[in-house]
Amino acid sequence: MADTDTIMELLARQGLTPLAEDLPLIQIAYEQATDQKSLVHGVTGARYEEPLLVAKARG
Amino acid sequence: MTIANNLTIKEAAEQLRAGTLTSVELTTEIVNRAKHHNEALGAYVEITEEAALEQAAAADADLKAGKDKGLLQGIPLAVKDIIAMIGAPTTANSHVLDPEWGKGVDAPVVARLRDVGAVFVGKSTTSEFAIGNPDESKRFRIPHNPWDLTRTPAGSSSGSGIAIAAGLALGALGTDTGGSVRGPATVNGHSGLKVTYGRVPKSGVVPLGYSLDSVGPMARSAYDCAILLGTMAGWEPRDPNVANVPVDDYVAALDGDVSGVRIGLPTEYFFDSPLLDPEVKGGVLDAVETLVNLGAKAEEFVLPHAELAKDANMLILLGEAHSYHRNNLTSKWLDYGKWTRANLVRGALYSAADLSQANRFRKYWSKIVAEAFEKYDVLITPSAPTPAQRPDEITPSKRLLLPAYTGQWNLTGLPALSIPTGFSSDGLPLSMQIIGKPFAEATVLKVADAFQRATEFHVTAPTLTSVESK
Numbered sequence: 001m002a003d004t005d006t007i008m009e010l011l012a013r014q015g016l017t018p019l020a021e022d023l024p025l026i027q028i029a030y031e032q033a034t035d036q037k038s039l040v041h042g043v044t045g046a047r048y049e050e051p052l053l054v055a056k057a058r059g
Numbered sequence: 060m061t062i063a064n065n066l067t068i069k070e071a072a073e074q075l076r077a078g079t080l081t082s083v084e085l086t087t088e089i090v091n092r093a094k095h096h097n098e099a100l101g102a103y104v105e106i107t108e109e110a111a112l113e114q115a116a117a118a119d120a121d122l123k124a125g126k127d128k129g130l131l132q133g134i135p136l137a138v139k140d141i142i143a144m145i146g147a148p149t150t151a152n153s154h155v156l157d158p159e160w161g162k163g164v165d166a167p168v169v170a171r172l173r174d175v176g177a178v179f180v181g182k183s184t185t186s187e188f189a190i191g192n193p194d195e196s197k198r199f200r201i202p203h204n205p206w207d208l209t210r211t212p213a214g215s216s217s218g219s220g221i222a223i224a225a226g227l228a229l230g231a232l233g234t235d236t237g238g239s240v241r242g243p244a245t246v247n248g249h250s251g252l253k254v255t256y257g258r259v260p261k262s263g264v265v266p267l268g269y270s271l272d273s274v275g276p277m278a279r280s281a282y283d284c285a286i287l288l289g290t291m292a293g294w295e296p297r298d299p300n301v302a303n304v305p306v307d308d309y310v311a312a313l314d315g316d317v318s319g320v321r322i323g324l325p326t327e328y329f330f331d332s333p334l335l336d337p338e339v340k341g342g343v344l345d346a347v348e349t350l351v352n353l354g355a356k357a358e359e360f361v362l363p364h365a366e367l368a369k370d371a372n373m374l375i376l377l378g379e380a381h382s383y384h385r386n387n388l389t390s391k392w393l394d395y396g397k398w399t400r401a402n403l404v405r406g407a408l409y410s411a412a413d414l415s416q417a418n419r420f421r422k423y424w425s426k427i428v429a430e431a432f433e434k435y436d437v438l439i440t441p442s443a444p445t446p447a448q449r450p451d452e453i454t455p456s457k458r459l460l461l462p463a464y465t466g467q468w469n470l471t472g473l474p475a476l477s478i479p480t481g482f483s484s485d486g487l488p489l490s491m492q493i494i495g496k497p498f499a500e501a502t503v504l505k506v507a508d509a510f511q512r513a514t515e516f517h518v519t520a521p522t523l524t525s526v527e528s529k
């Protein structure tokens with residue numbers, strides 16, 4: 001389970017001050033966001049090395 | 060007079076011209092039905108009865124005078140309540156939206172329908188700002204699925220979906236950013252088209268995800284969607300998000316001939332998940348078999364990264380939605396429904412690098428999909444992994460585990476149509492999704508129409524018995 005203080009600090013930096021009752025849903029959202037970040041940065045071929053791969057293929 | 064609740068736009072237009080039905084008779088029946096069932100179904104935020112009957116009378120007078128404006132003349136429609144319409148406030152089902160927003164204005168897509176004599180029954184229920192789930196602590200009606208009131212009608216174009224299924228409108232406008240036209244069409248048992256990004260003007264619509272939003276037609280049949288789209292689509296010089304691409308004659312394209320049409324079935328993720336309901340899968344495969352028997356060719360293939368495409372779409376959607384709502388979230392947190400604020404806050408949890416990478420993946424995946432479309436005319440997938448669920452079955456944590464099949468096509472901007480394929484053993488609608496090339500709505504509609512000529516799932520309507528007894 002994600003650290004509540006970490007989430008609240010992250011949101012406070014953006015001016016957001018959720019209520020305690022909102023936290024269970026926000027914790028789920030945080031975990032989902034963390035998973036999505038990992039996935040979206042992890043796919044081979046969709047990163048900035050792609051132009052180099054193309055250049056190598058031509059070479 | 061009693062008018063069947065599965066009447067199509069095509070049938071009504073024929074009856075209006077044959078003189079066996081007037082728009083006033085049709086609109087009166089539809090409005091009365093909407094008022095009678097609205098408490099139980101929650102389809103409408105506001106029913107504009109007086110204006111609707113005036114529009115119907117004008118349509119009748121014009122038709123009688125020989126002034127035929129086309130097949131939508133005198134046809135009762137519903138407009139999702141995030142779309143501006145003269146004569147009714149736009150609420151977005153929220154206490155946050157400025158009550159003056161869109162006042163006295165028709166969104167261009169509404170204006171186009173008004174110009175051809177359509178009748179507007181009212182503003183249909185939306186999930187709050189097209190992203191929240193119903194919050195009973197707010198003043199808005201809770202929408203219910205007319206096939207089973209204990210099931211979700213899906214969102215965010217919930218009211219439009221309910222209205223079509225229950226015969227409370229013959230056609231409707233919905234919007235789709237991750238599946239909000241196709242989801243309600245799926246679980247309410249009718250047709251719903253997410254158009255190519257840029258096909259239909261979206262100015263005058265409360266935004267959710269700027270680069271993903273589209274306005275699409277919802278109706279009982281693909282044929283009716285084609286009628287609606289023919290009026291909705293096309294260049295709008297005031298709208299920076301509309302493409303200047305010629306509009307096809309969508310109705311003329313519906314010739315029932317699918318011989319030689321190449322259908323691709325992307326197996327990975329769309330068909331092989333253990334969480335895909337067997338009845339949903341069976342319904343899609345049976346429908347494909349029907350199309351093959353009509354002359355189409357189908358084959359399985361692998362389309363990689365589909366799950367990631369769903370996630371990238373969600374990441375972009377949430378980032379864009381948060382940018383729109385950021386200031387109001389800081390000052391009006393409690394005015395949002397609890398589900399809406401929990402959804403919108405997710406956009407604050409991503410970084411600029413996350414959004415940048417999601418957009419980069421978007422280009423990468425769009426290229427992969429474009430390559431697939433060199434081999435196929437359409438792709439077919441399930442529309443959703445299960446039939447309509449009960450709200451307690453779709454908690455946020457459970458929803459994360461389920462596959463989702465619609466957001467991928469918002470990410471790529473492609474047209475995608477959901478149509479019924481049958482019913483589950485519980486009597487709930489099943490559905491499939493037909494995806495096409497950019498601006499190839501005519502092909503998507505043609506395939507769907509051919510299937511619907513051979514089947515009757517799309518004209519099977521709920522009996523509303525459970526609604527009556529509520």
